[in-house]
Amino acid sequence: MMRRGFQAAATLSRLRALPGAPRILPILNPAAAFGSSIDSRISRFCPKKTDFKDYALPNASWCPDMLSLYQEFLEKTKTDGWIKLPSFASNREHIQGLKLPTGLAVTPDNSDCRIITRSLQVEGQGYEHAIFFNPSEKKSVCLFQPGPYLEGAPGFAHGGSLATMTDETFSKTAYLAGEGLFTLSLSIRFKNLIPVGSLAVLNVSVDKIEDQKLYMSCITQTRDQKTVYAKSSGVFLQLQLEQE
Amino acid sequence: MMRRGFQAAATLSRLRALPGAPRILPILNPAAAFGSSIDSRISRFCPKKTDFKDYALPNASWCPDMLSLYQEFLEKTKTDGWIKLPSFASNREHIQGLKLPTGLAVTPDNSDCRIITRSLQVEGQGYEHAIFFNPSEKKSVCLFQPGPYLEGAPGFAHGGSLATMTDETFSKTAYLAGEGLFTLSLSIRFKNLIPVGSLAVLNVSVDKIEDQKLYMSCITQTRDQKTVYAKSSGVFLQLQLEQE
Numbered sequence: 233m234m235r236r237g238f239q240a241a242a243t244l245s246r247l248r249a250l251p252g253a254p255r256i257l258p259i260l261n262p263a264a265a266f267g268s269s270i271d272s273r274i275s276r277f278c279p280k281k282t283d284f285k286d287y288a289l290p291n292a293s294w295c296p297d298m299l300s301l302y303q304e305f306l307e308k309t310k311t312d313g314w315i316k317l318p319s320f321a322s323n324r325e326h327i328q329g330l331k332l333p334t335g336l337a338v339t340p341d342n343s344d345c346r347i348i349t350r351s352l353q354v355e356g357q358g359y360e361h362a363i364f365f366n367p368s369e370k371k372s373v374c375l376f377q378p379g380p381y382l383e384g385a386p387g388f389a390h391g392g393s394l395a396t397m398t399d400e401t402f403s404k405t406a407y408l409a410g411e412g413l414f415t416l417s418l419s420i421r422f423k424n425l426i427p428v429g430s431l432a433v434l435n436v437s438v439d440k441i442e443d444q445k446l447y448m449s450c451i452t453q454t455r456d457q458k459t460v461y462a463k464s465s466g467v468f469l470q471l472q473l474e475q476e
Numbered sequence: 477m478m479r480r481g482f483q484a485a486a487t488l489s490r491l492r493a494l495p496g497a498p499r500i501l502p503i504l505n506p507a508a509a510f511g512s513s514i515d516s517r518i519s520r521f522c523p524k525k526t527d528f529k530d531y532a533l534p535n536a537s538w539c540p541d542m543l544s545l546y547q548e549f550l551e552k553t554k555t556d557g558w559i560k561l562p563s564f565a566s567n568r569e570h571i572q573g574l575k576l577p578t579g580l581a582v583t584p585d586n587s588d589c590r591i592i593t594r595s596l597q598v599e600g601q602g603y604e605h606a607i608f609f610n611p612s613e614k615k616s617v618c619l620f621q622p623g624p625y626l627e628g629a630p631g632f633a634h635g636g637s638l639a640t641m642t643d644e645t646f647s648k649t650a651y652l653a654g655e656g657l658f659t660l661s662l663s664i665r666f667k668n669l670i671p672v673g674s675l676a677v678l679n680v681s682v683d684k685i686e687d688q689k690l691y692m693s694c695i696t697q698t699r700d701q702k703t704v705y706a707k708s709s710g711v712f713l714q715l716q717l718e719q720e
Contacts, residue, residue: 324630332629336669345624345672348634351596358595380589384647385576386568390592391659392643396636403628403635415635419663425580428589 288319293356330473374434412446412468532563537600574717618678656690656712
């Protein structure tokens, strides 16, 4: 089960294009000129046919709010340019055919691994979620229903579960919108606790792309927008995934 | 498995003693004067005898670094005033005999729940961790070994797993040091990725207690301190747990 003896820690600072720091990556402006196109990333990320299981599909654990908002966004994929992102068991599947930039490669001693948001496999126990992405607006919406195995205070989702879901939605959005690959910073201001088993809606925007960084923000709230759960921001580093 | 129909979301802002906002709680300075004593909280939190299973104990998945640093801190509990915190399956067990402040109570429809950091039950798969607390210095050290079910980038821990472990270590420390009960904000600057299966050491301090808030900071690094994984900060709200 364990994985030891990795050859090197991956150094984000070493890869970062900071003033005065060694620059391993070329500086490129703006994001549109940075590597692959948004369309090619979406085509690769959302394959029409795949053998991998998509976990971002309704199941019996979803609360009525989650189910009906999912259906609403599914309609928007037909008319309003929204895209439903698939959610596989591991990022290894999401980036199949690509590899991480040099310096980030590791040699795991087995392949029994999972992305954190798909690690709890009993329906409803963990991170039930589905992400929709709007390429032209560089926005995403994540429908998130935290399960009883993500508790902090009894009956409520742990702050870490929302941090994780926010980082994950930022991350997928940053990659598709502008090859944002790694979280440089994440800040969350918690306003209300999310009851376990209820729906929280994460509204994510890419606010700015500058100096190889994507600046993201997120408001998490109830579906009716009457209760704000949290306000968050994040900065992601642009890096190109290389062909294998 | 699911939990629906909670009666109300818990509103942190409603409970918060902000300038101009309704004050439900009395304003108390300093932390020492706020409710129970640090000794009584420790006695309750670290029972000498309990039927609950403590998960913060070495198992076969722990890497040599994790195991030896654990032993080192265990020695410090005998001589240097450090305390090893037990880690139960749920915060319901940690706060047994106490209840959350009014307004935060929920009525779950079953009891199959877990704290997020003990949700993955196969040894080594998830959040292997042990927290040591030093009451006189108001500091904690968390030994954290992320498992392969907490992945983000292939081979590395998801940023959300470190956010969760940081929030959890802040949370336990804030409660014991000064009845800090809820995370108001959490910020993380990521410096390096943590390889799955390796040890990350979280060094947590309470920097200030002011206006019913605890200000916390954390440096996460390798055991030899040569690689910094992240620098974090958090603010926690002081609230008293009430006797049941």
